[in-house]
Amino acid sequence: MSKKEKLSVEPYKGVRDFFPEDQALLTYLFETYRRVANRYGYVEYHASILEPSELYKSKGAENEEMVNEQTYSFTDRGGREVTLRPEMTPTVARLVAARRRDLGFPLRLFSIPNVFRYERPQRGRLREHWQLNVDLFGSPSLSADAEIISVAHALMKAFGAEEKDFQIRIGSRTFLNSLTGKLALDAENGKKLINLLDRRGKMSGAEFAAGLKDLGVPEDTFVNIHAPGDAREVINLLNNLGITNAVFDPSIVRGFDYYTGLVFEVFDTHPDNNRALFGGGRYENLTTLFDDEAVSGVGFGMGDVTMKDFLEVRGLLPTYESPITVYLAVASEEVSPQALAIAEELRGEGVNAAVDFGDKKLADQIKAAAKHSIPYLIVVGEDEIAAGQFTVRDLKTGTEELLDREALPSFFTSK
Ligand code: HAM
DSSP: OOGGGSOOOSOSTTOOOOOHHHHHHHHHHHHHHHHHHHHTTOEEOOOOSEEETHHHHTTOHHHHHIIIIIOEEEEOTTSOEEEEOSOSHHHHHHHHHHTTTTSOSSEEEEEOOEEEOOOOOBTTBOSEEEEEEEEEESOOOHHHHHHHHHHHHHHHHHTTOOGGGEEEEEEEHHHHHHHHHHTTOOHHHHHHHHHHHHTGGGSOHHHHHHHHHHHTOOGGGGSSOOOOHHHHHHHHHHHHTTOOOEEEOTTOOOSOTTOOSEEEEEEEOOGGGOSEEEEEEEESSGGGGTSSSOOOEEEEEEEHHHHHHHHHHTTOOOOOOOSOOEEEEESSGGGHHHHHHHHHHHHHTTOOEEEOOSOSOHHHHHHHHHHTTOSEEEEEOHHHHHHTEEEEEETTTOOEEEEEGGGHHHHHHTO
């Protein structure tokens, strides 16, 4: 092959490769997700990334747009229309409908799916992301809405954020529906109003006013508006839990048609990353796609991309540490079997150890260990084996300690 014919090492547009350091960050996010979700009584479920395309087609115009323009869909070899899931909510509704009679309610579920959307890649938006989904089914109570928001708040705290770093903005579909009723907007214009409010953050005041005028909505409709009863009650419940950064914001509507009650979005307050981080809301009827009986749901989805940006601008990203504790370099290929024996002794005591094969220079072996961010190094040579003593080098500080072979495992396990 000539140079030109080589394949690109770049991943497919808008998706990512996860080298060990990237994967370690993802693992940190997932561990935090799981810890907090479990603490609030939520248990993990999972499902395949493949769904029949019809799951996304039956929810009205907005989602048709999503299906036609934003999903990765294909026809399988058996002629079935298949979609890589763009979100988890229809899937979890399917799971709940499938076992409705056996599941206990309120049902608290979470999952960390990979989801795919054909979008124009930009900061905070890719074609693939990992999305924590936390959902509660079977309780219409506003206490359930408050609990879901408190889980979102707890996650932010678990990542090291303080209340001033983010704001929880709560909107209400119920309120909007009564407003469109009062304004006598037909279904189409009601949808247009929701769409306009959804884009409000991205437009100037004049553009927003012009949009309202087009729909015949008085310009002051969203000025100095009081929180409606449902939002007020949830904000009070949150205040009782010590959560003070939640506010009512009538322009929070969220893009999906299935939301029916309160909706919310968590915003980053940092000037360099002033955007919605994640969001969710109440959906009362999604299970009726499968079944006549509605099981009310409330939940949110939190993406890893926006979360990483949030942690980055605030210096909250953890520093990478290799999961491998010690690297055994060998002075010559002949001592390789002994190095392997020591590694096995360490592994037997639960110490993560990697061994060099001794087929390159010692200096290069040490460099490789440092490149892998492995914190400790032991050089295994004839002299060390004869003496039964080994020098453990801390590769970060350069300090060294001479230890008997028998003392090696406890040196590492006590770290
Ligand atoms: P969503 O707002 O479309 O809601 O997505 C939730 C979150 O996923 C976003 O706020 C963002 O953090 C992340 N996200 C979405 N699209 C992208 C993208 N293209 N690139 C990177 N991150 C993205 C839902 O998906 C609802 N199903 C959430 C939900 C669960 N509602 C109730 N339960």
